[in-house]
Amino acid sequence: xxxxxxxKISEYAHPDRLxxxxxxAEHSADANVVIVESDEDILLYETGHIPGAVKIDWHTDLNxxxxxxxxxxxxxxxxxxxKGISRDTTIxxxxxxSNWWAAYAMWVFTLFGHEDVRLMDGGRDKWIAEGRELxxxxxxxxxxxxxxxxRNDAPIRAYLPQVNDAIGSIPLIDVRSPEEYSGARTHMPxxxxxxALRGGHxxxxxxxxxxxxxxxxxxxxxxxxxxxxxxxxxxxxxGEDVIAYCRIGERSSHTWFVLKHLLGFENVRNYDGSWTExxxxxxxxxxxxxxxxxxxxx
Amino acid sequence: MVTTLPTTLAEIVDDFQNxxxxxxxxxxxxFSRELPELPARLADHPELLEQVVECQSPLFLTIEVxxxxxxxxxxxxxxxxxxxxxxxxxxxxxxxxxGQPAQIILDVPDDxxxxxxxxxxxxxxxxxxxxxxxxxxxxxxxxxL
Numbered sequence: 001x002x003x004x005x006x007x008k009i010s011e012y013a014h015p016d017r018l019x020x021x022x023x024x025a026e027h028s029a030d031a032n033v034v035i036v037e038s039d040e041d042i043l044l045y046e047t048g049h050i051p052g053a054v055k056i057d058w059h060t061d062l063n064x065x066x067x068x069x070x071x072x073x074x075x076x077x078x079x080x081x082x083k084g085i086s087r088d089t090t091i092x093x094x095x096x097x098s099n100w101w102a103a104y105a106m107w108v109f110t111l112f113g114h115e116d117v118r119l120m121d122g123g124r125d126k127w128i129a130e131g132r133e134l135x136x137x138x139x140x141x142x143x144x145x146x147x148x149x150x151r152n153d154a155p156i157r158a159y160l161p162q163v164n165d166a167i168g169s170i171p172l173i174d175v176r177s178p179e180e181y182s183g184a185r186t187h188m189p190x191x192x193x194x195x196a197l198r199g200g201h202x203x204x205x206x207x208x209x210x211x212x213x214x215x216x217x218x219x220x221x222x223x224x225x226x227x228x229x230x231x232x233x234x235x236x237x238x239g240e241d242v243i244a245y246c247r248i249g250e251r252s253s254h255t256w257f258v259l260k261h262l263l264g265f266e267n268v269r270n271y272d273g274s275w276t277e278x279x280x281x282x283x284x285x286x287x288x289x290x291x292x293x294x295x296x297x298x
Numbered sequence: 299m300v301t302t303l304p305t306t307l308a309e310i311v312d313d314f315q316n317x318x319x320x321x322x323x324x325x326x327x328x329f330s331r332e333l334p335e336l337p338a339r340l341a342d343h344p345e346l347l348e349q350v351v352e353c354q355s356p357l358f359l360t361i362e363v364x365x366x367x368x369x370x371x372x373x374x375x376x377x378x379x380x381x382x383x384x385x386x387x388x389x390x391x392x393x394x395x396x397g398q399p400a401q402i403i404l405d406v407p408d409d410x411x412x413x414x415x416x417x418x419x420x421x422x423x424x425x426x427x428x429x430x431x432x433x434x435x436x437x438x439x440x441x442x443l
Contacts, residue, residue, distance in 0.1 A: 041355065041380070041381055041382055042323070042419075042424065043323065043326065043327050043330065043382035043383045043386065044380065044382055044383075046323075046324075046327050046382070047327070047330075047379070047382050059421040059423070059424070060418075060419065060421065096380060125380075
């Protein structure tokens with residue numbers, strides 16, 4: 001696959017992690033490529049999807065339905081095999097809302113070390129805006145072999161105690177809405193039931209709402225625009241470790257993708273417990289208002 | 299305590315209950331395609347519709363209560379095509395409750411959406427949008443009476 005990436009993509013730190021709609025149109029039928037649609041709306045795939053794409057629903061396919069955790073190694077191997085994905089398959093994920101849920105699926109695939117996962121820049125909306133073909137019939141792919149591999153959370157996932165220890169030493173990025181960050185509301189606009197008992201943000205966290213990384217058409221902003229946001233504004237320094245969080249970890253996986261693959265930060269972790277854990281946990285330090293605040297005295 | 303649903307809505311609940319989980323999603327998709335368009339007098343005046351913010355996608359609804367003895371309720375919904383789940387929920391409520399007397403709708407139990415058997419297939423998080431819709435309809439009816 002030696003197609004030249006368009007100029008914008010070639011400027012990113014890991015240009016191999018993002019493909020264009022045109023690339024997908026040309027390669028979706030390749031034997032070693034599987035296109036995956038991952039949306040917020042569970043019926044959207046059925047209303048029309050990229051020919052050959054399989055559907056993965058984050059809520060019902062990637063979460064353990066008892067413990068608040070992701071699926072285990074056996075479940076992941078079964079999911080991949082059932083979708084016709086092998087360990088060496090090139091997976092291209094796309095979805096609704098600027099690839100919000102596509103990035104989440106990619107992040108979960110990365111927990112299991114699936115090597116070649118990419119996003120389709122602009123997601124579903126761009127494909128449709130370009131008038132490209134959609135089909136409604138569910139794709140039936142031949143079952144594949146997928147090994148049971150150990151899930152390795154440590155490199156890209158942070159837990160509450162680690163985040164608590166990180167305050168004051170590792171920069172935190174809060175990707176929620178300004179109202180959630182300040183504590184004016186304890187839930188996301190339009191999602192009132194996913195709230196927390198306490199509002200505000202983790203001390204020292206910089207506020208960078210996730211959607212700022214996306215342009216009008218749902219594609220990612222250019223590297224220069226992203227650097228202006230995350231380096232100049234939020235104060236991140238190239239090469240340092242970063243932890244991103246939101247409310248339940250899905251918006252921050254979008255930011256995880258931006259920081260890790262577009263800007264090249266080596267160690268970016270997503271705190272998927274996020275505010276629904278932090279804002280409900282006993283005795284966790286919280287800052288209200290628009291300022292990041294200081295690390296508490298220890 | 300079982301509160302009686304109007305026949306129209308009870309039949310829809312039965313239809314959902316009588317199929318497998320996967321077929322229930324297909325049924326909801328069918329409903330989403332059948333959501334009627336807004337009449338022109340409302341379509342041209344979005345300010346007459348109220349947004350249900352609990353829905354994950356933009357959903358607008360309004361009601362009109364007739365002056366007849368039954369205080370018949372007319373329902374109007376609008377949701378974009380890229381929100382089929384939201385459209386499906388709206389369409390179920392529209393088909394099951396539109397044209398019913400106000401009191402019959404007010405008597406529908408608040409947890410009626412759970413009776414569709416979609417909670418596992420759709421997740422409780424997504425089901426809340428429909429519960430919010432029903433709550434909003436009832437609130438607007440109470441305000442109108």
